[in-house]
Amino acid sequence: MPYVNATDDVKLYYEEVGEGTPIVFVHEFGGDLRSWEPQMRYFSRRYRCVAFAARGYAPSDVPEDIDHYSQAIAARDIRDVLDGLKIDRAHIVGLSMGGFATLHFGLDNPERARSLVVAGAGYGAEKEFEDYFRSVSLEVANQFEAQGSQRFAQTYALAASRIAFQVKDPRGWNEFATMLGEHSARGSAMTMRGVQARRPSIYDLDTRLKAMTVPTLVVVGDEDDHCLQPGIYLKRTVPASGLVVMPKTGHTLNLEEPALFNQHVGEFLAMVEQGRWLPRDPRAVPAQIMKTT
Incomplete structure (x- = not known):
């Protein structure tokens, strides 16, 4: 089985497919690398796609010490995956917990990120x-x-x-719930305590976010109530960012609406690759309503 060694010698399991510019997928707390299957199948037609299991999620190692779990470590693990696979720069796509890790990776390692997709964060x-x-x-x-x-x-x-997912796609939701039930209970508990419960609010990162120039796509579902306002905040704060709000959609964005998610991410990646995903034009002053002079 393929593994890379993290900085602290924790083994991280990964899967990859395809050729071309690399994309690294970073999963949410309730999912695992299998959650990215619709994206791995779609984007591997033109990209080198990598998905890895976060620490605490078998077949990656499940450390027993809480000191091996934190937001900073989660971001560092993305860098370690890149290093282990000898990838200089990649597009990073993350959902929820993975979206936070993706955002922190962009803040900590902007030179390694071609772009960021921060979904459901x-x-x-x-x-x-x-x-x-x-x-x-x-x-x-x-x-x-x-x-x-x-x-x-x-x-x-x-x-x-998660209710919107269950109502819309009962089979998809049941598959999600079944996979969640296969996770390490210890790994899930340690991840919750070490990463989720201790991570900083994105609002506390204001100064750093305003200075981050990495092209960024923010994606939220309109029925994911506690991600809507943070998503708008990120759009208003990160200079080269865009916001997609997916209608009648909850938290499990990429599985709930895979075709729509792939479409938006694919268009974003194409614009980045062409150098056309630009910071907001300074003439477009947010406080202005109408121009009179």
Whole structure:
């Protein structure tokens, strides 16, 4: 099985397919590298596609020490995957937890990122819900350990932001829930405690985000309530960013609406490759409503 070694010697399992400019896919907390299958099949027609299992997600290592889990480490793991595969620069596509890691990778390693797709990134970012998010993250960790993944997955997969997926595509949602139930309960708990519950709000990154020039596409579903405002904030803050809001769509964007997601990401990547994904023109002043002189 193919692995790369992270900086702290944690083994990260990966899969790759296709040839051309590299894309690295970074999965969400509730998913794993299998969650990117619709994208791996589509984009590998013209790109070299890599998906890896985050630490804590078998067949990657599942460290027992919480010090091996953090937002900074999650971003560093992306860099380590690039290094291990001898990839100089890549497009990075992340969802939710993976979207946060993608954003931090762009902040920490802008020279290694051709572009960033930050999808469904917002949970815990809203300042008014910060304390609640941290406490509920710890409770989720406890329930994974107390009930086991297979049982608790049936509860976790019915979170408000997943309902649109279940209503729209029951078979797809059931597959998602089944895969979630196969995760390491210990790995899920440690990821919740070490990464989710301790990561900084994106609003606390304001100065760094304003200075980041990496081309960025922000994607949110309009029924993913706690990602909408953070998504708008990222659009207004990151200079070379664009925002896609997908209608009647929840958190599991790439699986819930794979064709639409692929279309938007494909157009974005093409514009980046052609040098046409530009920062906002300074003449387009956000405060201006109409021009009179």
